[in-house]
Structure formats: C-alpha cells, structure tokens
Amino acid sequence: MGSNGRLNRFLRKVFLVDLLEGMWLTLRYDFAVARPGKPKELYTEQYPKERPQVAERYRGAPRLNINPESGETLCISCDLCALACPEHLIVVTSVRDEKTRRKVLTTFSYDTSRCMFCGLCEDACPVDALELTQDFELANYTREGAIWDRQMLEEGPRPTRYVR
Ligand code: SF4
Ligand code: SF4
Numbered sequence: 001m002g003s004n005g006r007l008n009r010f011l012r013k014v015f016l017v018d019l020l021e022g023m024w025l026t027l028r029y030d031f032a033v034a035r036p037g038k039p040k041e042l043y044t045e046q047y048p049k050e051r052p053q054v055a056e057r058y059r060g061a062p063r064l065n066i067n068p069e070s071g072e073t074l075c076i077s078c079d080l081c082a083l084a085c086p087e088h089l090i091v092v093t094s095v096r097d098e099k100t101r102r103k104v105l106t107t108f109s110y111d112t113s114r115c116m117f118c119g120l121c122e123d124a125c126p127v128d129a130l131e132l133t134q135d136f137e138l139a140n141y142t143r144e145g146a147i148w149d150r151q152m153l154e155e156g157p158r159p160t161r162y163v164r
Contacts, residue, residue: 048161054134059117061135062110064153065128073154074129077103084124089114110153112138113146 012018045052054060065074077094089111094103122132137159140146 054136058134058136059119059122059132061133061138061157062112062115062121062148062153063131063133063135063156064108064150065131066154073105073150074127075105075108076127076129077105078126080124080126081121081130084120086118086120087111087114087116090121105150108150108153109147111147113140113143 066072067074075092077092079092082088082090082092091107091109092105093107094105096102097104117132119132122130133156135157137157138146
C-alpha cells in the first residue's frame, strides 16, 4: 500500500468516515419508514402486526382432521403415525367397537416440543387424518403445554391475533 493509501485510511479513521457512512445509511432507512404510506425499502417483518407468508410446503402445527359434515374424526386409530415417528412422540389410544369391530379413537397426544417436523407421520397416515399445517405459532409457557391432546389437535392453536 502506498503512502496515499495509508494517509487515506488514517484520515477516514480520524474523521470517523465509516461510522458516519453507516449512520447515514441507517437514517436513510429510518426516513423511509417515517414517510406516510408504504415504506419503499423495509426488510424487517412487522410481526405480529403483519403476518409472514410461509412457504407452501411449510410443515408446522399438527392437525387431526375431522369430517366437516359429520364432525367425526378421520383417524382410524391404526397407529401408523406413531410407529413412523422417529421421536416416538405420538401416542394413540383406542377401544374396539364390539358392534362394528372397528377401532374407535379415544385419545391422541402429540408432543410438539420434541417434534422435528419431518413429516413422516403425515406421510404414513393412510387416510390423511394427520396433517402438518402452515401454522407456525407453537410457543408455550410450559413443557406440558407443548403436549397437544386430541381436542387441541382438532381445533388448532389459537394465538392472539394482533391487528394494526
Ligand atoms: S413430524 Fe416427524 S418428528 Fe414430528 S411427530 Fe411427525 S414423524 Fe415425529
Ligand atoms: S396414521 Fe392417521 S389414521 Fe392412523 S392413527 Fe395416525 S392419524 Fe390416525
């Protein structure tokens, strides 16, 4: 590096040029936000006021589907999802209906805190009863709260929705 280059670097340091350039960049964006109307170049998502668009194939909160007409669960209690899960976090219990000889679902639990959302359970389900949805708000205050029971799985999470 020549003496001109060294002098240039020295002067940039003395006069805090890099710092001022950085501040000017920040202020430019702040000014853009403060203007009325939509900001032009705003990269920070204003969550939760603005909800992000997740990818179409995003795998999030589990849901146990029900038949919309009869209100009955689609789950046939075959236990394949529980067997497919590498984390063994799904527990399905059922009783045998003596008349029809079919299994009837009694409880279904799903520990979301241990789930890696790989989708193997969803793929294993022969009747599309278990589905990983695009809901992404799974936070909970307790470990117990992360274990979803049948009702929670059927009704889905109900996070607080903030509006502008
Ligand atoms: S998504 Fe994967 S880890 Fe989660 S319950 Fe299904 S199989 Fe198990
Ligand atoms: S694989 Fe599907 S039908 Fe079988 S127990 Fe799981 S959710 Fe129910």
